[in-house]
Amino acid sequence: MTATERPTEEHAADSVAANRTTRRERFASQVQRRGSIVVLALVVVIASFSFDSFATVGNAQNIAIQSSFLAIVALGMTFVIISGGIDLSVGSVYALGGVLAAYGIQWGSLVGLLLPLVVCGAIGLLNGWLVAYGRLAPFIVTLATLLGARGLLLAITDEGSTTRLMPRDDWLTKLGQGTFLGLGIPVWITVVLFAIGMVVLQRTRFGHATFAIGGSREAATLMGLPVARNTMLLYLGSGLCAGLAGALAAAYSASGVTIVGEGLELDAIAAVVIGGTLLTGGAGTVAGTLAGVLLLRVIQNVINQIGTLSSHYQSVVSGAFLAVVVAVQAYLSRASR
Amino acid sequence: MTTDIKAPQARRRTDTRIWLRDNGVYVAIAVLVVYNLAFTENFATLANLNTQLVQVAPVLIVALGMALVIGTEGVDLSVGSVMAIAAATLPLYLGYGLFPALALALVAGALCGMANGTLVAVVGIQPIVATLALLVGGRGLALVFADGQLKDIRNPEMLELGAGKALGIPYIVLIAALLSVLVWLLVRYTTFGRQLVAIGGNRSASALAGLPVRRVLMLTYVISGVLAAIAGVLATARLTASDPSAIGNLFELSAITAVVVGGTPLSGGRVRILGTVAGAVLMQLIAATLIKHDLPDSTAQIVQAAIIVVAVYLQRSRSAGVA
Numbered sequence: 001m002t003a004t005e006r007p008t009e010e011h012a013a014d015s016v017a018a019n020r021t022t023r024r025e026r027f028a029s030q031v032q033r034r035g036s037i038v039v040l041a042l043v044v045v046i047a048s049f050s051f052d053s054f055a056t057v058g059n060a061q062n063i064a065i066q067s068s069f070l071a072i073v074a075l076g077m078t079f080v081i082i083s084g085g086i087d088l089s090v091g092s093v094y095a096l097g098g099v100l101a102a103y104g105i106q107w108g109s110l111v112g113l114l115l116p117l118v119v120c121g122a123i124g125l126l127n128g129w130l131v132a133y134g135r136l137a138p139f140i141v142t143l144a145t146l147l148g149a150r151g152l153l154l155a156i157t158d159e160g161s162t163t164r165l166m167p168r169d170d171w172l173t174k175l176g177q178g179t180f181l182g183l184g185i186p187v188w189i190t191v192v193l194f195a196i197g198m199v200v201l202q203r204t205r206f207g208h209a210t211f212a213i214g215g216s217r218e219a220a221t222l223m224g225l226p227v228a229r230n231t232m233l234l235y236l237g238s239g240l241c242a243g244l245a246g247a248l249a250a251a252y253s254a255s256g257v258t259i260v261g262e263g264l265e266l267d268a269i270a271a272v273v274i275g276g277t278l279l280t281g282g283a284g285t286v287a288g289t290l291a292g293v294l295l296l297r298v299i300q301n302v303i304n305q306i307g308t309l310s311s312h313y314q315s316v317v318s319g320a321f322l323a324v325v326v327a328v329q330a331y332l333s334r335a336s337r
Numbered sequence: 338m339t340t341d342i343k344a345p346q347a348r349r350r351t352d353t354r355i356w357l358r359d360n361g362v363y364v365a366i367a368v369l370v371v372y373n374l375a376f377t378e379n380f381a382t383l384a385n386l387n388t389q390l391v392q393v394a395p396v397l398i399v400a401l402g403m404a405l406v407i408g409t410e411g412v413d414l415s416v417g418s419v420m421a422i423a424a425a426t427l428p429l430y431l432g433y434g435l436f437p438a439l440a441l442a443l444v445a446g447a448l449c450g451m452a453n454g455t456l457v458a459v460v461g462i463q464p465i466v467a468t469l470a471l472l473v474g475g476r477g478l479a480l481v482f483a484d485g486q487l488k489d490i491r492n493p494e495m496l497e498l499g500a501g502k503a504l505g506i507p508y509i510v511l512i513a514a515l516l517s518v519l520v521w522l523l524v525r526y527t528t529f530g531r532q533l534v535a536i537g538g539n540r541s542a543s544a545l546a547g548l549p550v551r552r553v554l555m556l557t558y559v560i561s562g563v564l565a566a567i568a569g570v571l572a573t574a575r576l577t578a579s580d581p582s583a584i585g586n587l588f589e590l591s592a593i594t595a596v597v598v599g600g601t602p603l604s605g606g607r608v609r610i611l612g613t614v615a616g617a618v619l620m621q622l623i624a625a626t627l628i629k630h631d632l633p634d635s636t637a638q639i640v641q642a643a644i645i646v647v648a649v650y651l652q653r654s655r656s657a658g659v660a
Contacts, residue, residue, distance in 0.1 A: 136649050136650060139412075139603065140593075141646065141649070143645065144642040144645040144646045144649075145642065146642075147645070148638065148639050148642035148643075151635040151637070151641075154633065154634055155635035155636070159634055160634075262587075263473075267473075269466075270473060273466055310481060310485060312477045312481045313477060314477065315473050315474055315476060315477030316477035316478050316481065317474075317477075318474065319475065319477065320474055322469065322470040322473060323467070323471075326466045326467065326470070327456065327460050329462075330460050330461045
């Protein structure tokens, strides 16, 4: 009963300060949506003036290719987080994808590309099935598949002791190492995937349903949205993205390295959150995630440029940055309320 | 409440599930112990018992703090990095003696917990992200403290702490047991413990009831940080080296697993310390059983993954039973 009375009181209070609140609200949501892009631009400008070797074509190419693998993983993660879920398994799935690509390429490039996609997609489906139909917490389900995928990886690499090389003249390897218009092919794949992701999120029924599920799962169910099916698709997408990124990264280094991907899920989550997507679900953008990924990689690059700083500061700065961003987000969302 | 209206058969099924959820971990331990007694050589020896307990102790200590945090409907992902920070700060003051060094490591852990607590309780950030920041940044910080290097520990008292025994029981195991009892008493018999559970059950109701929500949350994360630091110190003592790049790696996952398998729901409002101890022991027992039978690491991980899913599935019956 009291719950129905309180909003009316708040509305009365709102209308008094209506103008001020809406301007503040608009400002808050702008910072939330575009803050990461502004900060990215600032960091790039400052770094360009500070370091001669920063604003060079070679360095830009480096940053682009280093960002691309994480960006693909973070793209799938963005969708999952917008729906109010989380996917901790992506780091392991990424490593598994790379190993499977190197394992499958012995039967040709097509198998080398499809094998990781099929297996990693299956892991994503398993995540989605347990979350959607088992009604289990995403955090713990994907924690379990994090362990499981790593176990699977160890099983096919003789307990991690075998690193398979990928023949340099197969087209899958060339897909990872080749360049087009000066940028690595993985970068172009990333760009295409993000364009698709943007359209799917903003312009399709699936994208709108993703926002609705993240806003309120119950409400989305009552609206008649196919919540369970969409949830399965979201985790499938995240698994596919992580598998593809792993396969491309393996092709880039021409080997299925078993020790990659540990902690990658954290980088991906950090990039998504820095990009302005709320971990509570219901709000977020694909472009913000791209800016978040680039920001992490540019900071890393700048610390390398400084040279005198030990590389350990990279993670210190990333962590501090993440804390500041979420603190600002929390402040803004309180201000807009 | 609705369980009373349900058909008797359905009710019985729910009852079985609730019983399994609460006691499954003990049943599983009993089954594994019996199996090992029957089929594993050299299982029932004092040496093996000590080895297993020493191995489980650091995870268990971290899991105690994690159980408290999860009881408040939070999670502390930073524990592994806090262990690394404690391990990295330990050698800095070891030249002045054991106690200044220990104090510094524990204070470092408390400060980490305070940072988490501030972000969660005062700023109002979700625990996953707040502690994720320290997970990412903490290990870097530990490496900065240690100059990225592994340092041998030569202090005889520290070495004694890592390898010594009293009454045939390793110090590490004694400390873990003592801490378990303390945390159990804390949850069971103190105002703080009751407030913690109440906040995890319903934060806004607790705030309306006048509970000091911020203070309790802050203290919970500080306790988790200090326990992680203790685990880091003990792991360092056992390793006889401070290795900030490896100590505590992925401990957050092991600790969460122990807590969840032990029957503490991730949704908060309930803390089971005895269950957490059993959960940690069970995971160790599973790993030991698989290793003793020459099954590879990969199988162990897949089995662990399956056990986590089963444990969470059983816990789901709480919401199924009420709704």
